[in-house]
Amino acid sequence: AQSVTQLGSHVSVSEGALVLLRCNYSSSVPPYLFWYVQYPNQGLQLLLKYTTGATLVKGINGFEAEFKKSETSFHLTKPSAHMSDAAEYFCAVSVRGGGADGLTFGKGTHLIIQP
Amino acid sequence: EAGVAQSPRYKIIEKRQSVAFWCNPISGHATLYWYQQILGQGPKLLIQFQNNGVVDDSQLPKDRFSAERLKGVDSTLKIQPAKLEDSAVYLCASSPRTGWSTGELFFGEGSRLTVL
Numbered sequence: 001a002q003s004v005t006q007l008g009s010h011v012s013v014s015e016g017a018l019v020l021l022r023c024n025y026s027s028s029v030p031p032y033l034f035w036y037v038q039y040p041n042q043g044l045q046l047l048l049k050y051t052t053g054a055t056l057v058k059g060i061n062g063f064e065a066e067f068k069k070s071e072t073s074f075h076l077t078k079p080s081a082h083m084s085d086a087a088e089y090f091c092a093v094s095v096r097g098g099g100a101d102g103l104t105f106g107k108g109t110h111l112i113i114q115p
Numbered sequence: 116e117a118g119v120a121q122s123p124r125y126k127i128i129e130k131r132q133s134v135a136f137w138c139n140p141i142s143g144h145a146t147l148y149w150y151q152q153i154l155g156q157g158p159k160l161l162i163q164f165q166n167n168g169v170v171d172d173s174q175l176p177k178d179r180f181s182a183e184r185l186k187g188v189d190s191t192l193k194i195q196p197a198k199l200e201d202s203a204v205y206l207c208a209s210s211p212r213t214g215w216s217t218g219e220l221f222f223g224e225g226s227r228l229t230v231l
Contacts, residue, residue: 009155032218043119043206043222044158051217090157094218102148102208103218105157 002027002093006106014114019063019078021109023091026072031093033074034103035065038088047089050074061085086113117141119223121207127229133195136226140188140209146170147184148220149192150206158206164190165213194228202230 007022025031035047048059055067061084065076074091088110092103120139128134140147146165150158161180163170166187175182179198184190194201204227208220 004157034218036222041224043224044208044220045222046219049219092157092218094215096215102150102160102163103158103220105159107155107157 002031002095002104004091004093004104004106006089006091006109008109009107010110010112012112012114013081015083016080019076019081019085019111021076021089021091021111023065023074023076023106024072025074025091025093027093027095029095031095033065033067034092034094035059035063035074035076036090036092036105038090038108040087044090047076081111081113083113083115086111119207119209119221121205121223121226123226124224125227125229127231128197129231130199131196133193134197134228135194136192136205136207136228138190138192138207138223140190140207141211141221144209144211144221145187145213146210147190148208148210149182149190150208152204152206152225154203161192197228197230199230202228204228 003026005024033050036044037047050057050067058064063078088108090108091106149161152158161175162172162182164184167184182192204225206225207223
């Protein structure tokens with residue numbers, strides 16, 4: 001079975017600083033990897049995804065993530081944080097296989113932006 | 116294109132009472148998911164439907180939870196009787212794909228349940 005570990009339940013950065021949210025995964029087969037964002041009282045919105053091919057993927061709002069198979073990681077970054085980035089971020093994995101094929105989520109990282 | 120619709124958005128009940136949540140997926144989406152998101156945790160899959168059939172309900176507490184998707188469109192999730200630990204946000208998601216979803220799901224805003 002696949003799993004996702006997000007390091008740090010809360011991350012605080014200053015506005016304009018680099019954002020780095022860490023995600024490691026475990027999967028016995030090649031995974032598809034995702035970052036979803038959840039703003040207060042809203043549903044989850046897809047930020048970006050890795051399927052196959054280029055390991056550096058770009059998403060909405062200036063975020064990007066790099067798939068590193070050797071490190072089983074899929075960290076999310078943004079060069080310059082904006083106040084509007086404050087939200088909960090979830091890393092998730094999906095693998096092809098029998099039975100349920102929905103997403104397996106990490107516990108989430110709450111991103112706090114300091115003015 | 117209309118998104119995934121869920122209702123009610125908020126519900127407060129006392130333990131041992133019953134509650135039902137409704138979900139209308141994006142038009143034409145064959146696959147529907149119910150997730151439970153407890154405060155401080157990531158969403159956990161409860162049940163997956165493809166059209167009106169159940170693909171997987173292995174994590175659904177069947178002694179108190181039930182779900183159905185009549186005519187392969189709308190779905191309802193029911194809890195009876197509710198326990199304190201059922202306090203959570205219940206998220207509905209849909210996918211246009213049959214077979215493997217590839218993980219690209221479209222989520223509703225969720226229904227927040229508080230059990231007192």
